[in-house]
Amino acid sequence: MxxxxxxxxxxxxxxxxxxxxxxxxxxxxxxxxxxxxxxxxxxxxxxxxxxxxxxxxxxxxxxxxFSSSKGVLALLALQQVAAGKLELDRPVMEYWPEFAARGKEQVTLRQLLSHRSGVVAFQDKVADSLIYDWDAACAQVAASEPWWTPDSRQGYAPFLYGWSVGGLLERATSTPLVELYREGLADPLELxxxxxxxxxxxxxxxxxxxxxxxxxxxRENAIGRAIKADRTSAVAMAFSNPVSxxxxxxxxxxxxxxxxxxxxxxxxxxxxxxxxxxxxxxxxxxxxxxxxxxxxxxxxxxxxxxxxxxxxxxxxxxxxxxxxxxxxxxxxxxxxxxxxxxxxxxxxxxxxxxxxxxxxxxxxxxxxxxxxxxxxxxxxx
Missing domain, CATH: 3.40.710.10 (DD-peptidase/beta-lactamase superfamily)
Structure with missing residues (x-):
């Protein structure tokens, strides 16, 4: 080679x-x-x-x-904290009122970033095409119910993390996420x-x-074992709802x-x-x-x-x-x-x-x- x-x-x-x-x-x-x-x-x-x-x-x-993308998105969120557009411990609903639905009134940006929000997967079956529609996916996340009481436990959000944090960024700044990325990282670092x-x-x-x-x-495939044990669990739904x-x-x-x-x-x-x-x-x-x-x-x-x-x-x-x-x-x-x-x-x-x-x-x-x-x-x- x-x-x-x-x-x-x-x-x-x-x-x-x-x-x-x-x-x-x-x-x-x-x-x-x-x-x-x-x-x-x-x-x-x-x-x-x-x-x-x-x-x-x-x-x-x-x-x-894949999930290496999450670090880049987190960096964009922290840049907006530095700019005064976001606060780590302020409820997301104060920037994005719809996000308060179904028990998420006190969820903060810090909890989203550290995977303590309970918003880890869609509980209701969603269409395969949803993930390709930014506005619809963000709206679905805002309407979602946490799998457990927010901040009561740690649970990684493989996909909803992006629509939660990204949707919050757009609403707090009134700027499309692609522009925040271009202005904050892509152009200054020539990515x-x-x-x-x-x-x-x-x-x-x-x-x-x-x-x-x-x-x-x-390490052993504990995720695969958990999915096989319960196809309706948070673990299974986090990686397969929707299958796309x-x-x-x-x-x-x-x-x-x-x-x-x-x-x-x-x-x-x-x-x-x-x-x-x-x-x-x-x-x-x-x-x-x-x-x-x-x-x-x-x-x-x-x-x-x-x-x-x-x-x-x-x-x-x-x-x-x-x-x-x-x-x-x-x-x-x-x-x-x-x-x-x-x-x-x-x-x-x-x-x-x-x-x-x-x-x-x-x-x-x-x-x-x-x-x-x-x-x-x-x-x-």
Whole structure:
């Protein structure tokens, strides 16, 4: 496998580790990027961007990073807190009156960001086409009933997170989410991608597909077991209501929609640049006190949807002891995406990391591809 790109002196062995992901772990198109102290020290890419193997994967190829999108959306929310348009502990209903329906009167932005709102899935069966209609999806979320009393427990919202936080952002600012993203992040950081796959700086969009051979898992599939045990549970409904949530990837409808919890399309360099900024003491995109909110513990424990021990900051997963959630040092924070992509910040080393792949593994956290890259990288720092 021919790997393109560059590594700063001392990091050249990452060429081999990155190539090993193709030879041994099923990658067919992927990118890796690392920023440190505001400089790109690693940017590697290889393979193809399409299923036929005809389009070359390049540095600016954008790929669906699934839940890694959530960290970008959280950053936009924190930017509006910095601008005075939102308050973390003010009820969402004060900006979005319809959101107060069915027991959500006291839900706050902080609870949405730290997955303590109880708004984790649609309880009523919804049409498959709903997810492609931004206004309808936001309205459905506003009308939804929480699965439990808000703030009583932690439960990850795989998809509703995007319409909850994104809908709140639009109503608090009277600005479309796509414009908030462009003005707050895409233009100042010269990012290649964004939410959805169209209208961005890069038009090179990768197709994604499952790994041809599943990788050995780093943890048991507790989510799958919970879904099989009860098809009407919050866990099952969070990932399958509607089924288009997991069946629409690569379609034109999916790529043109606004599904900000799951259909962000970014390059590895995009993620490294975003998190490289968040790792710096002199970040330009967010004040230091809000970066500390992003990475400080807001909620922790056994997550009712992820079926795992997870610690959340304000919109980000915090670095933990498990290999698939270890984002550099103990101060690290970021967000993995289903299938293998990940972006994170390590403030201790002023480092931002991004990895994107076209071949999707079965984990919702990092799998052996990202972990192998991280282990090699941190062995040289």
């Amino acid at each position: 021919e790997v393109s790109g560059y590594c700063a002196p001392g990091f050249e062995s990452l060429f081999r580790t990155f190539a090993d992901n193709f030879r041994e772990r099923g990658d067919t198109g992927a990118g890796l990027a690392v920023q440190q102290h505001g400089e790109t020290i690693i940017s590697l890419w290889a393979g193809s961007a399409d299923r036929k193997g005809e389009a070359e994967f390049t540095e600016d190829t954008i790929a669906n990073v 290649h991608g964004g939410f959805g796959a169209v209208g961005h700086r890069s038009a090179q969009v990768a197709d994604v597909a499952p790994l041809k051979k599943p990788l050995p898992e780093l 949530l997991v069946m629409g990837t690569n379609s034109r409808d999916w790529r043109e929609a606004m599904i900000p919890a799951a259909n962000g399309h970014f390059s590895a360099l995009d993620l490294a640049v975003i998190y490289g900024e968040l790792a710096r003491d002199d970040a330009t995109i967010l004040p230091g006190e809000l970066i500390r909110e992003a990475g400080s513990e807001q909620s922790a424990g056994h997550d009712a949807v992820l079926q795992a021990e997870v610690s959340f900051g304000c919109g980000f997963i915090r670095s933990g002891a498990a290999a698939d959630l270890r984002f550099g040092g103990p101060q690290g924070f970021g967000h993995p995406g289903a299938g293998g992509s990940v972006g994170f910040a390590d403030p201790e080393r002023e480092l931002g990391f991004g990895y994107v792949t076209t071949r999707l593994g079965q984990s919702l956290f990092m799998d052996r591809r990202a972990v192998s890259l991280l282990e090699q990288l941190y062995g040289m720092l």
